[in-house]
Amino acid sequence: MAMMTRRMFITTAAATGLGAAGALTFHSFSQGRSDYEQAVKQIWRHGERGSSDAPAVLRELVRYATLAPSSHNTQCWKFRLGDQSVSILPDYQRRCPIVDPDDHHLFVSLGCAAENLVQAASAMGFRGEAVLNSGTNESLEISLVRATAVRTPLFEAIPRRQSTRVEFDAKPLSNDELRRLETAGSGNGVQIHLLTNKQAMENVLDFVVQGNTAQMRDPAFVRELKHWLRFNGGQAAKQGDGLFSGSSGNPTAPGWLGGLLFDWFFTEKAENDKYARHVRSSAGIAVFVSEREDKRHWIAAGRAFQRFALQATAIDVRTAHLNQPVEVASLRPQFAQSIGMSSGRPDLVIRFGRGPEMPRSLRRPLDAVIL
Numbered sequence: 001m002a003m004m005t006r007r008m009f010i011t012t013a014a015a016t017g018l019g020a021a022g023a024l025t026f027h028s029f030s031q032g033r034s035d036y037e038q039a040v041k042q043i044w045r046h047g048e049r050g051s052s053d054a055p056a057v058l059r060e061l062v063r064y065a066t067l068a069p070s071s072h073n074t075q076c077w078k079f080r081l082g083d084q085s086v087s088i089l090p091d092y093q094r095r096c097p098i099v100d101p102d103d104h105h106l107f108v109s110l111g112c113a114a115e116n117l118v119q120a121a122s123a124m125g126f127r128g129e130a131v132l133n134s135g136t137n138e139s140l141e142i143s144l145v146r147a148t149a150v151r152t153p154l155f156e157a158i159p160r161r162q163s164t165r166v167e168f169d170a171k172p173l174s175n176d177e178l179r180r181l182e183t184a185g186s187g188n189g190v191q192i193h194l195l196t197n198k199q200a201m202e203n204v205l206d207f208v209v210q211g212n213t214a215q216m217r218d219p220a221f222v223r224e225l226k227h228w229l230r231f232n233g234g235q236a237a238k239q240g241d242g243l244f245s246g247s248s249g250n251p252t253a254p255g256w257l258g259g260l261l262f263d264w265f266f267t268e269k270a271e272n273d274k275y276a277r278h279v280r281s282s283a284g285i286a287v288f289v290s291e292r293e294d295k296r297h298w299i300a301a302g303r304a305f306q307r308f309a310l311q312a313t314a315i316d317v318r319t320a321h322l323n324q325p326v327e328v329a330s331l332r333p334q335f336a337q338s339i340g341m342s343s344g345r346p347d348l349v350i351r352f353g354r355g356p357e358m359p360r361s362l363r364r365p366l367d368a369v370i371l
Contacts (some may be wrong), residue, residue, distance in 0.1 A: 005256070007189035007358070010183055011034070011122050011176060012168065016098065022256070022350070031234065032233045032234015032237065032238075033232075033233045033234065033252075034230055034233075034237065035233065035234055035237040035238070036232075036233025036234065036244075036309070036362070037235045037237055037366050038237075038293060039204065039236075039237045039240075039362050040359075040360045040362070041119055043067070043360070043362060043363050044067070044159045044160075044360050045159050045319075046156075046158075046159055046367055047060045047063065047064075054083075054084075054169070055081065057088060057124060057367055058081045059081070060120070060124070060272055061086060061121055061124070061349075062079045062081070062086060062366055062369070062370060063078075063366055064116050064117060064119070064158055064267035065079065065086075065088070065113040065114070065116045065117040065120070065368070066113065066363045066364075067116055067158055067159065067161070067363065068109065068112035068113040068115070068116045068306060069109065069112055069163055069306075069309070070109035070112070071105035071106070071107075071108075071109060072106075072224075072225070072228040072242065072243055073095055073098055073228065073241055073242050073243055073294070073361050074094040074095070074096060074098055074109075074228065074241060074242075075091075075094060075241050075363065075364055075369065076090060076091045076092075076095055076106045076109055076110075077089065077090065077096040077109065077110055077113055077369060077370055078090075078091045079369055079370050079371065080139070080368065080370075080371045081360060083179055084143065084144045084145070085141060085142060085143045085144055086117060086142045086144070087133075087139045087140065087141050087142070088110050088113055088114055088117075088124050088139065088140040088142065089137055089140075090103070090106055090107065090110060091137055091369075092106075094241075096220050096228075097224075097230050098203055098218070098220045099215070099221060099224060099225070099309065099327055100327070101162070101297075102199045103187060104298050104347070105296040105323075105327075107299050107300050107302065108299070108301055108302035108305070108347060108348065109302060110140055110299055110302060111140075111265055111298065111299035111301060111302020111303040111304075111305075112302040112303070112305065112306040112311070113302075114130045114140055114142060114299065114302070115216050115218065115302070115303040115306035115307060115310075116158055116285040116306060117142055118130060118142065118303075119152060119154050119155040119158065120155060120306040120309070121142075121144055121150060122149070122150045122151075122352070123149060123152070123155045123233060124144060124149060125148065125149040125151065126143045126144040126145060127144070127146075127147040128143070128144055128149060129142065129143050129145070129162065130144050130299075130303075131143075132144045132295065132296050132299060133183060133202050134295075135297075138295065138320045139213075139351040140299060142311075143338065147364065152309075153311070153314040154307060154310040154311060154314065155309040155310075156314065157311075157313035157314045159312065160311075160313050161310055161313040161319075162318075162357070162358060162360060162361070163247075163319065163320050163321060163351055164248045164320050164355050164356070164357075164358055165247065165248040165278075165320050165358070166248065166278075166356065167277050167278060167281040167353075167355065168278075168281045168282050168318060168352075168353030168354055168355035168357060169281065169353060169354050169355060170280070170281045170282070170283070170353065171283060171353070171354060172196065172283050172284075173196075173284065173317065173352075173353075174282045174340070177315055178194060178196070178284070180184070180311055180315065181194065181286070181308055181311055181312060181317075181352070182194055183311075184298075184307040184308045184310070184311035185286060185288065185304050185305065185307060185311075186304065186349070188300040188303065188304065189291045189296075189297050189300050190288060190289065190290050190291070190294065190297070190300050190301050190304040190347075191288075191289045191291075191344070192286055192287070192288055192289070192304065192308070193286070193289065193339055193340075194285075194286055195284055195285045195286070195287065195339070196283065196284035196285075198287075199283055200285075200339075201279055201282070201284070201294075202279075203338055203339075204226070204277065204279065204285050204287075204325065204339075204349065205237065205276060205280075206278040206288075207325035207331055207335045208275050208279065208324045208325060208349070209272045209275065209276070209322070210324075210325075210328070210331055211213075211324025211325050211327060211328040211331050212268075212271055212272055212275060212324045213268055213272065214330075214331075215324060215327070215328065216267075216268040216271060217268070222266070224342070225243075225253065226262055228242040228243055228256070229243050229245065229257035229262065230242040230243060230244045230260075231245050231252060231253050231254070231255050231257070231258025231259070231261075232245070232252040232253060232254060232255065232258065233252060235248065235255050236362050237362060240362050240364035240368070241362070241364055243361065244359065244360075244361050244362065245258065246359035247303065247356070247358050247359050247360065248358075249358065251338060273329075274324065277350060277352060278320070278322070279317050279322070281353065281355075282319075282346070282351040282352060282353040283352055283353035283354070284319075284351070284352055285309060285322065285349060285350065285351050285352070286348075286349075286350045286352060287339055287348070287349055287350075288301050288304055288305055288308075288344055288346070288347045288348040288350070289301075289341060289344045289345065289346050289347065290338075290344055290347050291343070291344050292344070292345075293344075293345045297345075301347040302347060305347075305348050306351065308350070309350075312352055317352055317353065317354055318352065318354065318355045319351070319352045320350070320351055320352075320355060321348065321350060322349040322350065322351050323348060323349050324349075325346070325349055326345075326346045326347060326348065327350060331337065331348060332345070
């Protein structure tokens with residue numbers, strides 16, 4: 001009943017504009033929805049095959065790289081094109097200093113983008129090798145060498161992958177499906193812990209709730225999150241970044257109204273209850289652990305997670321983040337101990353299962369990310 005009341009209020013307020021500007025508000029809202037739908041079609045797609053123009057091929061590789069996830073969908077990366085290489089650099093202007101004070105998630109995001117680029121390079125007839133330049137620019141250098149073109153299932157899954165922030169169907173995956181996910185998410189100094197036992201998942205939920213509670217009680221965290229929220233399709237299409245409310249199953253609204261609704265309905269209890277439903281509807285939880293706490297291993301964790309997410313997508317399994325236990329620094333050691341870790345850093349907590357496809361997040365134009 002509360003959800004229906006909220007939806008009715010949003011619809012009425014959006015249509016009326018709370019006054020004489022109602023018609024203009026409704027027209028802008030409808031136009032924004034159309035802009036959003038066009039942007040989704042342009043962004044989430046496979047490219048045209050067979051281009052022999054080297055600069056065009058490199059730009060297409062960057063386009064695939066930008067379809068990777070990033071914290072709050074900040075797209076915290078820049079790209080530099082070489083003759084037969086692509087460099088991925090951190091964009092510190094798009095960092096999240098509250099939720100990610102040591103830039104861990106930022107470098108994980110660079111790893112996700114690198115994995116997409118390497119998968120796309122293979123499909124276009126290149127072998128990509130990624131090496132971190134630990135100098136002043138901290139760039140991730142990906143050299144490209146001509147090779148036989150191979151379109152892997154992971155590559156095919158790139159435009160279909162999404163972070164699905166809704167309830168799943170609670171059905172278990174088969175042993176074969178779990179093995180595929182474990183294989184995809186392991187290697188290069190990164191281990192994956194797959195938790196499918198209900199008690200183990202409840203243990204994770206307890207840390208998620210503790211972490212979420214701490215974050216919700218931090219006004220700076222709430223302000224940072226709100227800054228990256230996009231409350232309607234038009235706002236999402238115009239800015240090309242951030243967390244589109246429709247992607248999480250929330251109603252869309254004009255920006256001014258969305259901000260008010262966020263302040264009213266974004267509560268500690270509502271969020272903790274939501275995460276409880278999310279965990280209990282999942283088939284399992286994956287925890288990614290890197291051997292060392294440095295940027296090279298954070299990038300490796302990002303690449304491992306991206307392979308995991310693409311493999312999941314290839315078998316019609318959804319994924320979503322539950323990173324509160326690793327984002328709240330005071331909880332991280334206890335959480336690591338609870339899953340049997342004796343060394344390393346827990347990087348990411350990911351729930352997985354089967355669920356619906358949701359509206360898409362968007363991406364900025366290539367000219368905004370290529371130096």
